[in-house]
Amino acid sequence: MKPSFLNKCTFRLTCLIGSILLVLWMQCCGLFLGTARADEAALIEIESQIGFGASNVKQGRWTPVTMTLRNQGADLSGDLVIQVANPNRNKDFNYVQHVELPKGSTKVVTMLIPGNGYTKSNNTIAFYEKSQKNGKKITLAGNTYLEAFSLPKETLQVGVLARDVDTLNFLTLLNQSGNKVNVLHLKQEDIPKESLGLDSLDVLAINDFAADTLTSEQVQAIGLWTQRGGTLLLAGGAGYPKSAAPFAKASPVTYEGTTELNELPTVEKIGEKELVFPQPFTLSQAKLTGGAESILSEGTLPVIARSVYGSGFVTYAAYDLSLNPLASWNGNPRLWEQILSGPIEAAHAFNLNQMKFGNDPMWEMERALEFFPSLQPPKLPMLALVLLLYAILVGPLLYMVLRKLDRREWAWLVIPIAAILTSIGVFQFGATNRGSMMAQSLSTVSLNGTGSGIKQSALSVFLPKGGDLELKFTGKPVVSPLLLSDVYPGLQLHDQSELVVSKEPEATLVRLQGIPYSSISKLALGEEQLVSIGKIDYTISELSAKGAKGQVTNNTTKDLTDAAVVINQSYVKIGDIPAGASANFDTTGGIGMTNGFDVPQLAFPYPTNNSLDTNLHQRSLLSSYLNRKGNYSGGITPMVIGWMKDQSSITLTSGGSIPIEQLTLVSQDMKFNYVTPEGKIVIPSTALIPALIDNHLRMSSIQFQNGPFMQMGSGDVTLDYQLPNLAGASYQTMEMTADPNPDVTTELWNSETKAWEAITLQSFQSWEGEKLQPFLIEGKSIRMKVTTVQNNTMFRMPAVSLEGAVKR
Template sequence: MRKQFICGEGNHQLSFYTKKTWILLPIVALLIMATLSLSIPAGKVYADGAKIGIQSEMGYQGKIKNQKWSPVKLTLTSDRDISGDLVVQIQDNNGNRYQTSYVQQVDLPKDTPKEVVIGIPGTMLNKDNNQILFYEGSYSKGKPTTFATGKSYLQASPYQGALIAVLSDDPDTMNFMNVLNGKGNSLNVFPLKADSIPTDPMLLSGLDVIVINNFASDTLSEPQRKAITGWVNGGGTLVLAGGAGYAKTAAPFADIAPVVANGTASVQSLSELEKLGGKPLKLDGDFTISTAKVVEGAKIGIEADGQPLFASHAYGQGSVQYAAYDLAMDPVSSWAGHPDAWASVLRSNLPMTGSQNGMIYNSLMDNLNYVLEYFPSLKMPSFTLLLWMLIIYAVVVAPILYFILKKADKREWAWFLIPIIAVIASVSVYVAGSSDKTRELAHTINLIELNGQGDAVKSTASAFFTPRSGNYALEFPANTYLKTGGARNTFGGMGESKSFVRVEQESTTLELRDMSQWSLAKVWADSQGTEEMGRLAMDLKLDAKGALNGKVTNETINDLTEVVLVVGGNAYKLGDIKKGEAVAIPQDPQQIIKFVSGDLSGMLFPYSPNDPKQRERDILSNYGYSMGMVNKDAYILGWSKDHLTNYTLKGAEVDSDQLNFWIQPVTMEWGLSGEINIPYGFLSPEVSQVNTPMFGTFPHGVEMGQGTVIAEFPLISEGNIQYSELSIKGTKLNNNVTMEIWNAKKNEWEPVSDTNNVHTITGNPEDYIVANRIRFMLTAKDQTNFMMPELSVKGEAIQ
């Protein structure tokens, strides 16, 4: 819940608009402040001239993803040569009076179709909230030309399931995945035409998975191949497959592929794949697979005759998956277990639960909108000073002035002296209240998501303060994509404003038009791919009692403050870590927060009267809910105030307050030898399938409707482990939920007893291991909430 506290001088965390209210009160009390006028935009005038026809195509096969950048392909045909600005203008969907226009300069030769691609953020689009305009010359000077044919608006509704694009000689490749839609998942598989692949990785961001199977990838242009690689680097999932045709599929992506292919082989059975799919698989003869050697850092999923059948390799924020067979080849392609097998392979790469309740959510950065209003640079003037100025004015105007004029017998002078004194007092109060509001300022929040390899994806939300009314042109670095929010006016309301975004090779320009005095314009910035920002290096070990030891080294580009390591259900306060320095994992109980459920942000940054950590608490809380973080997740976070995002106005950098939130996932490097004992909380389950009308994970636990959820505990990926005991705690979720565990040997689900809330397997743990994972299913009779079960393991590392 958003809260504001009004307190005395020195409180810099008050909302920007709360501060302005304090400034305006004395002015209103003196009746000396004039109302600011708002400019009224001129009505539209359509020019006579060229007749232009337009056709539009949204996203991929008409599908876009909410808040993801999507391509809009516009085809224009003019009856004469003409040049100008093509503008896609989008109104706010929340009833506010502002709009963002995406601009691109185009030249239209006579009677020659011209194709233009513009990137826009995914949102609900209809004829009432957007329009396409063409301005001869430029939008700032020209007049809009009506389109002779075609629709001058876009129509689209964001798709919230998974979008899987397939580049293959067989357009039906991966269609088997559509079976999962009948099980409650939400995904869409469609063929991707080579000529529709953009050369800008940002315009691929609406896709969750790209599958390239038995396709000559070298026929793609170099910019297209770089776009796919950049998209993976920024968080996409690329699947490379093809069996005997794998070499031609993967050749242009050899640098990021999980394997190096070295030939083919024939197999007569795929027993591990059969276990993964949970259904009988009969090959009826030889089945061709590609043979390969796994590259350093890649992980094998399952094998077939000693060859990797599935393998994966992290690249930047994304991953590349390898499949050793042609995904369109029978009998595996039509095998009943094929969808379940791939649901497991892609378990962490598909947002299969995003559309289960049919609602569209704001993005994380949108949810930080109100946090931008806690503007540290705009300080509240001293209340004591304003009070004394009011008292002095009252004393001067009333008894002192009266006494002086009476004694001089010039009381009629009061008619002009009182207004003069009022003007002087007005100017004094205005100067006192606006001393820090005479120049352009910015308040910027950067989200830095480290991948642990030295790179990060940076997302930015910024509020730009305008000291005067008028137009402002801001310049951002090249390859920056912008989305804008409404401009708050002087009195805290939404003003009618317009913004124009032009993405060019050298830079991205944002023109803010019709800004009011003392307004805040909100802007969200995304950049292509990742940036080199370092990492938090971790050397973590568990002792024989299951206690965590080790150290964390700051190898990022900045000093970090209030660093916290979250792993195993505990939050370890590491304090401030300077660049290049290391700190040991604390053993003092006062530096360790143990939390079963709930929002960690309130535990790290408790509410207080002055609330100096309101921004940090709200950022962490919004991130936790947006990412579905729970107490069993493992990550490390920290803060800095360095300038990581800069934009300019008239060539000069805008003075900016910046708060940077750093976060990186934690992967335990077990370094095992001999006996192992991994306690509860270190091996977190991952959801692979959902068959329920509502499902979500939140800091307070899991919420689901009537139906089933299948999840998997990942086991230790290092070395060769012989398990002696598997123990699942939290099996008695509540009276509405039952649990089953998958027996891979019997190929069936087994009920889990809730005796003592713990289910222990000894003697035959290998019967329950599928692709180095333990699979379980939860069934809810009605809408409910609960905490996910936990797993502990015992065994021995075999050398």
């Protein structure tokens, strides 16, 4: 019996449906199996640590993140990504490192990210197979976010490499005198391979530690970190050679064995506490190297010595910092407050209670980076003329033409067409100078006087059409968005990232993505290596309490424009100095620093009559730089500054380049010995801006206005006037000018009686000869205690000047 046509159709339909179901089942099985294989391949465990453990991330400093990846699955390669919320944008920024993970392997990856507070809400760690841009996100087993509580910028952070884990713990006692100190005990593996990995440290102490266990990369990183402005402390007594061996060329001393002493009277005097040795105490014997200075000596034996190394210092201590009785001596806080006065002062310059002068420096930079002189909008008169012509065209002229043609009904078509054509014309006219990509950088180079310096840059890129763009920077700089504020803990991640930073062996790639039409992207760049552009030499021909005269020589590789000297709290214009040329200066005609940092506004004034602000870049960059250079008490250390202008380009990974206009502020600190050729010492009052130590005020803020004013709450604070380190100095006269305030009592420290001596401030007073000597502490400082019981008391810090002679 033949099957019917209906049965044949039913059979065929059943087979078709079955085949479809079979295919779908196989695909689903394949998908599930594939997922299982993917899961099997994605068995990656992760452990992460930010900084050096504990809560030691310092605001505004580059901080290392160490991530350990263990691949328990199949071979895998891809991008490890840290995504961070941007407090100033509605998109995040990413740091990316490509990682190869063979099966069963363990890889340690280190990245540098901005130092801020990190929580689960404002960052995440992810891994993408093959690449972040095109790969699949792989599940990580472990903590996939960073967590850290940031330290205030004014905290002095001390890293310690030592045999004894309690070494230098006494430094935390400085917190009782108004300082903020955090001590970190490090291990050899904690030391990074890049100098910027140590950026969050202010001091690195190596005491009785086998420094030869450090790798050559770690030694190089420590050396470069010191040259960038860090303080390297080498100590250990009998163990000094093993602590200092890799750093012998930078050390301030040459080791010559050991000695034993039963007393250290100079150390005891500075610490202002009794120091008893039950048995002889071992110290290393050493000879000062060229250029080094002894900070503290017992007879001819240097106990503490220091030498300049680039923009930083290498300090030597002749004893093991972990040995008693010195390690537990209660005079240590006073002693080490003096030894570390430089780093403490530098940290205090960031005090958040200090009154900042002028606008916030990052807001100044933000505004300057948005200003491209060639991207100015059309002039208002021109736009007004266009609108007037349009009004005439679509008004009486068009009406008359259509009336004459007797086609007034065409107005419904002609008027919209005229409006569209006019709009297109106005748009094209306004966009004639905005059709190509361009970039500009505003940089500072702080020279150290030996031919090199530290470079920091802010960069803005104009993308007329928006979209994506990848830049390539050689030299491996560190890059971040231009952050106007800190990444605060409560900030939330966004769905998209606008900036992606990844490292290659010899370059840093920066991808800008999803940029809106006709937008400007702003970046901050820090160079790992020092830049070598030469130095600025100077001589002082005349020095008095009222000012100075001298000469500046430009020994850099570029011409300097708008050169100036900042000295005695005055800004002295010099003018243009070609490379190799010299120019004279005289502080008599300088711009005094009054009522805040008004120097940038006076040196590069605002425009008049609404004209183009051609001084914006220089004014903003100088304002930002002086804000960073201002010390805790509001003063500015003497320096020479000048400007370099150049043109270059940024390489694109897709090929080609973007032209870039470069403006660089070059500065170099000036070091004075205040000794005339005849051997006379003259230290003007503007050179002695006191440091605030033993601060027990409820509130203190500083304003520099014809001398530093301090707004005080109830309590007391010690003003420490540090004198220049002049060999053989003998001071005969000290003059003090002040604004007496009945709500404030003042005392001077008498180093002979070891007690505070009350004084009544007057508008002018002086001490001479033998009456002066008790108030000179080791000939190196003068201390005044200021006390009030009132709140919101305005007190002008007394201005102190000294005269004397050098003993021949």
